[in-house]
Structure formats: structure tokens, C-alpha cells
Amino acid sequence: MQPRLATYRKLTNALVVGLSGFSALIGLFFLGWILMVVILKGMAAFSPDFFLKLPTPPGVPGGGLANAIVGTLLITLLSVLLGVPLGILGGVYLSEFGEQSKIAAAVRFCSNVLMGTPSIIVGVFIYAIMVYPLGHFSGYAGAVSLAVIMLPVVVRTTEDMLRLVPNSLRESALALGAPRWKVTVQVVFRAAKSGLFTGVLLAIARVSGETAPLLFTALNSPYWMESLSKPTANLTVTIFNYAMSPYKDWQRQAWGASLLIMMGVLFVTLVGRFYLKGRKTP
Amino acid sequence: MGSAFVLPLLILGLFVALTGLSLPSIKRFGLHFIVSPAWNPVKHDFGALSSIYGTLVSTFIAMILAVPLSLAIALFQVELVPPVIGRVVGSAIELLAAIPSIIYGMWGLFVFAPFMADHVQPFLARIGGNLPLFKGPPMGIGMLTAGLILALMILPFITSVTSDVFRMVPAHLKESAYGMGSTTFEVARKITLRYGIDGVVGAGFLGLGRALGETMAVTFVIGNSHRISASLFTGANSIASTLANEFTEASDPLYLSSLVELGLILLILTVMVQILSQLWLRRMRRKTGKGM
Numbered sequence: 001m002q003p004r005l006a007t008y009r010k011l012t013n014a015l016v017v018g019l020s021g022f023s024a025l026i027g028l029f030f031l032g033w034i035l036m037v038v039i040l041k042g043m044a045a046f047s048p049d050f051f052l053k054l055p056t057p058p059g060v061p062g063g064g065l066a067n068a069i070v071g072t073l074l075i076t077l078l079s080v081l082l083g084v085p086l087g088i089l090g091g092v093y094l095s096e097f098g099e100q101s102k103i104a105a106a107v108r109f110c111s112n113v114l115m116g117t118p119s120i121i122v123g124v125f126i127y128a129i130m131v132y133p134l135g136h137f138s139g140y141a142g143a144v145s146l147a148v149i150m151l152p153v154v155v156r157t158t159e160d161m162l163r164l165v166p167n168s169l170r171e172s173a174l175a176l177g178a179p180r181w182k183v184t185v186q187v188v189f190r191a192a193k194s195g196l197f198t199g200v201l202l203a204i205a206r207v208s209g210e211t212a213p214l215l216f217t218a219l220n221s222p223y224w225m226e227s228l229s230k231p232t233a234n235l236t237v238t239i240f241n242y243a244m245s246p247y248k249d250w251q252r253q254a255w256g257a258s259l260l261i262m263m264g265v266l267f268v269t270l271v272g273r274f275y276l277k278g279r280k281t282p
Numbered sequence: 283m284g285s286a287f288v289l290p291l292l293i294l295g296l297f298v299a300l301t302g303l304s305l306p307s308i309k310r311f312g313l314h315f316i317v318s319p320a321w322n323p324v325k326h327d328f329g330a331l332s333s334i335y336g337t338l339v340s341t342f343i344a345m346i347l348a349v350p351l352s353l354a355i356a357l358f359q360v361e362l363v364p365p366v367i368g369r370v371v372g373s374a375i376e377l378l379a380a381i382p383s384i385i386y387g388m389w390g391l392f393v394f395a396p397f398m399a400d401h402v403q404p405f406l407a408r409i410g411g412n413l414p415l416f417k418g419p420p421m422g423i424g425m426l427t428a429g430l431i432l433a434l435m436i437l438p439f440i441t442s443v444t445s446d447v448f449r450m451v452p453a454h455l456k457e458s459a460y461g462m463g464s465t466t467f468e469v470a471r472k473i474t475l476r477y478g479i480d481g482v483v484g485a486g487f488l489g490l491g492r493a494l495g496e497t498m499a500v501t502f503v504i505g506n507s508h509r510i511s512a513s514l515f516t517g518a519n520s521i522a523s524t525l526a527n528e529f530t531e532a533s534d535p536l537y538l539s540s541l542v543e544l545g546l547i548l549l550i551l552t553v554m555v556q557i558l559s560q561l562w563l564r565r566m567r568r569k570t571g572k573g574m
Contacts (some may be wrong), residue, residue: 037393212525239384
């Protein structure tokens with residue numbers, strides 16, 4: 001085998017190093033581009049009316065998205081109330097009781113499959129079991145679909161966080177005669193508290209920007225909601241409808257709503273990350 | 283502790299509910315549904331071919347762009363820069379994953395598509411004008427733009443898994459190679475990549491699953507026409523975009539059930555990808571003897 005020239009090898013190396021640096025720049029460039037566009041265009045739409053008033057009829061300028069802001073908050077809150085307890089219980093089962101059993105492996109497998117299921121399919125599913133039989137769209141259906149999307153995320157992070165709790169803690173508590181459930185609730189939960197909190201935050205971040213499942217479940221509405229059993233206004237579906245409309249004023253408001261959603265999601269994500277980091281390096 | 287069993291039940295429920303609602307269309311069209319390019323709500327004639335085609339082509343574009351780019355970024359993070367800078371770049375790239383799909387849609391429709399129409403597409407038409415791929419008016423929206431945005435969206439997922447895998451490569455392997463006089467690229471290609479190739483494939487599966495089901499961003503920019511065209515400039519559709527656009531407008535039962543059957547096809551596709559990737563990960567874990 002003929003040894004290759006050192007200059008050739010050095011040139012290839014420089015080329016690849018340059019290219020991979022360039023790739024990283026591409027990624028950062030697009031991130032900066034998207035953030036900048038949304039912030040600039042979104043800020044232009046912010047005004048007291050935007051936060052306090054109801055939408056105007058098509059083509060009439062002015063108005064705001066107060067009902068959609070409230071709707072999004074309510075639907076997200078309800079989905080947290082549904083999805084988080086169930087997800088934490090599931091994670092507790094996998095980490096504390098099921099562990100290496102065949103059943104736990106099957107549950108874990110299903111959780112991963114569900115995590116990879118497109119959110120729009122979850123929307124169609126909830127449509128099929130809640131909207132279709134009842135005959136009308138509702139905020140409840142929207143919350144349930146978000147809870148289904150959230151569930152595998154909470155299960156996964158709960159299991160991971162509980163596994164980080166050292167076994168010696170469990171054994172000490174058991175040796176003192178505490179029953180299994182008491183060990184879980186009073187010792188393991190307490191040790192993994194900030195981790196669980198992070199998991200919940202990341203799950204909220206995951207669902208609060210979702211649009212596709214709400215399209216088929218909560219739909220949208222230009223009015224204040226009377227109850228969550230009716231079609232409920234929300235920011236993401238409003239963005240979709242407004243962006244596709246020919247009215248400049250609506251498109252402007254869609255940018256405002258985009259900024260609001262993006263700020264919310266990024267804020268929750270960053271707080272979650274911050275917590276996670278604080279826990280990893282005490 | 284019965285709560286854990288909600289998960290298998292949900293998976294089962296997904297299949298049962300979607301199959302149930304799509305029964306009318308399954309009965310009416312049978313297997314022909316999958317290969318028929320028709321989509322005519324007025325004549326009650328539906329077929330999934332154009333949507334399946336659009337889903338696969340846009341995903342393919344995204345994968346051939348995102349996989350090499352992610353590999354390069356992961357190498358940059360892990361091998362080329364000091365860990366501090368690597369971590370900062372890594373967190374920034376991961377922020378791309380936190381941006382909601384609909385934001386990509388807004389940016390894609392109002393900013394990126396006009397940019398494509400004014401600059402990128404005329405350029406591609408000039409250098410590759412004879413290829414059927416780059417024929418047609420540069421409208422900005424269409425298959426190519428959708429594929430590009432998808433690539434950007436799955437980039438953080440593939441990058442993050444790949445860089446984790448690269449970090450797991452034992453330092454003594456790399457150091458021995460450097461000691462023999464290898465360049466950085468040679469170490470990356472012959473040591474890091476070879477050691478981590480299984481993980482990279484796993485990361486690819488993850489991105490693939492994401493790209494197949496991505497809805498809002500694609501719906502905004504793909505153009506939504508039920509047409510199969512060789513050109514990447516023309517409007518197209520994907521299963522997810524068809525659902526997002528037409529579901530609430532579907533007035534008669536057959537229309538609705540055809541849409542649900544589209545959803546069922548997408549569900550089967552993504553579950554297959556999931557099962558493959560899980561099996562792959564399990565095989566990998568057995569081989570290397572450690573968790574991922």
C-alpha cells in the first residue's frame with residue numbers, strides 16, 4: 001500500500017473541518033433567522049387590544065385574541081391535570097414495581113410507540129372517540145388529545161428520574177419497616193422532586209405549541225367560550241386560520257400569536273433545562 | 283398501578299378507532315385505495331397514492347439533507363471545538379426542536395417560500411433546468427420547500443442523539459489513533475463513526491418517524507394539490523397535510539372515512555418505523571452491553 005501524501009491528508013482534513021464548522025453555522029443561522037423574524041413581526045402586532053379584545057369579523061381591522069389566549073391556557077391546564085398524574089403513576093410502575101418484567105417491557109415499548117405517533121393521528125383518534133359520537137367539537141376533546149400526547153413523555157421522564165434515586169435510600173426505608181407505597185411516596189418522590197418537575201415542564205412545552213390535534217377536537221371560535229364542552233378558541237388553530245386568510249390584519253395578528261406561543265414554549269423549555277442542569281451538577 | 287396499562291390500551295384504541303371510522307372507505311375501495319391517484323370529493327372517488335407519494339418524497343428530501351448535516355454538526359460539537367463551545371452550540375441546535383411546528387409554518391410560508399421563489403429556485407432551474415426535478419414556475423411553495431423545512435425540523439433530533447453516541451466513544455481508542463499520526467478527519471471517519479454507526483442509524487430512524495408525521499409546517503408550504511409530479515417545484519401534498527386541510531370540511535361520510543383511512547396508513551407507517559428502531563436499539567444494547 002502506497003502511503004498517501006501528508007499534504008493531501010492535511011487538505012482533506014482542513015476541508016472536512018471547515019465543512020462541519022459551516023454546517024454548525026447553517027443550523028445556528030436558521031435558528032437566528034426564525035427567532036428574529038417571529039420577534040420582529042410579532043412585536044409589531046402587540047397592543048393592548050391584541051390581549052384584551054375579541055376577534056373582529058373577517059376583513060374588519062382591529063380586535064384581539066383575548067379569547068384564544070384564555071382558551072389555550074385552559075386547554076393546556078386541563079391536559080396537564082389529566083396527563084401528568086397518569087403519566088407519573090405509569091412511570092412509578094415501570095421504575096418501582098415492574099422493573100425488568102415482561103409486562104413492563106411491553107408497556108415501555110408501547111410508550112415509545114405512542115411517543116413516535118404523529119400528533120395529527122392522535123387528533124383523528126380523539127375525534128373518532130369523542131367528537132364523532134357526541135356530534136360536536138369541544139375544548140374537553142382538545143385537552144384529552146393533548147393529554148394523550150403528553151402521557152408517554154411524562155412516563156419516560158418519571159421513570160428516568162426515579163431510576164436516578166439510589167437504591168440504598170429505598171432499602172434503608174424498607175429496612176425501617178415502611179411499606180412499599182410509603183417508600184415510593186415519601187422517600188423516592190422527595191428525592192426526585194426537581195426531576196419530576198422538569199419532566200412536567202418539558203411535557204407542557206411539548207404540547208403547548210401543538211396545532212394538529214386541536215384542529216380536529218377543540219376547533220376554534222370567535223367568541224368567549226361559555227364552557228369547554230363547546231368549540232373553544234385557542235392560539236395555535238387561530239394562527240393557522242389567520243395565516244391562511246387573505247386579510248393583512250389577520251396575518252399580522254397571526255404573527256403576534258406566534259410570538260406569544262413561541263415565547264411561552266421557549267420559556268418553559270429553558271426553565272426545565274435550567275432545573276435539570278442544576279440537579280445534574282449539585 | 284393499573285395506570286401503566288393505559289399505554290397499551292391507547293395503542294390498541296388508536297388502531298381500533300381509526301379502522302372503525304375508515305370501514306366505509308375500506309369496504310368501498312378495498313386495496314385499490316392505496317394505488318389510486320384519484321381524489322375527487324364531488325364524484326366520491328378517493329385514493330391515497332398522491333398523499334403517500336408526497337409523504338415519502340418530502341421525507342426523503344429531508345433525510346438526505348438532515349443526516350449528513352447532523353453528522354457534521356455532531357462531529358463539530360464533539361471533536362473539533364472545546365467542550366464549552368460544543369455544549370453551547372448543542373443547546374442552540376436543540377432549541378430548534380423546541381420551536382413549535384406552526385412557527386416553522388408561519389416562517390416557511392411568509393419568509394422562506396418567497397426567498398425560495400426569488401433566489402433558490404431560479405438558481406436551481408438555471409443549473410439543472412433540463413432535469414424534470416427542477417421544471418415549472420418558481421412559486422416558492424411546493425415539495426422542495428417542504429422537504430427543506432422538514433430537514434431543519436428533524437436536524438436537532440438526529441444531531442442530539444448522534445453527538446451523544448460520539449461522546450460514548452472511548453477516549454483511548456481516539457487517542458491511540460491520534461498517536462499514530464491520524465488527522466482529525468481520519469479519527470472521525472475510521473474510529474468515531476465506525477464505533478458509533480449503530481447509534482447513528484438509530485438517530486436516523488428517530489428523524490424518519492418525525493418527518494413522516496410532521497403536519498403543520500408541511501401544510502403551510504407544500505401547496506396542497508392532489509397531483510403527482512416529477513418536479514419538486516410544483517405543489518403537492520402529504521398524508522398529514524391532506525388531513526389538516528380537509529378534515530373539518532369533509533361533509534359526507536365517505537369523504538371523512540377516506541381521510542381517516544389516510545390517517546390509518548400514516549399510523550401503520552410510523553408504527554412500523556418505531557418497531558424497527560426499537561428492535562435496532564435492542565440489538566445494539568445487546569451488542570455493546572450498555573444502555574442508550
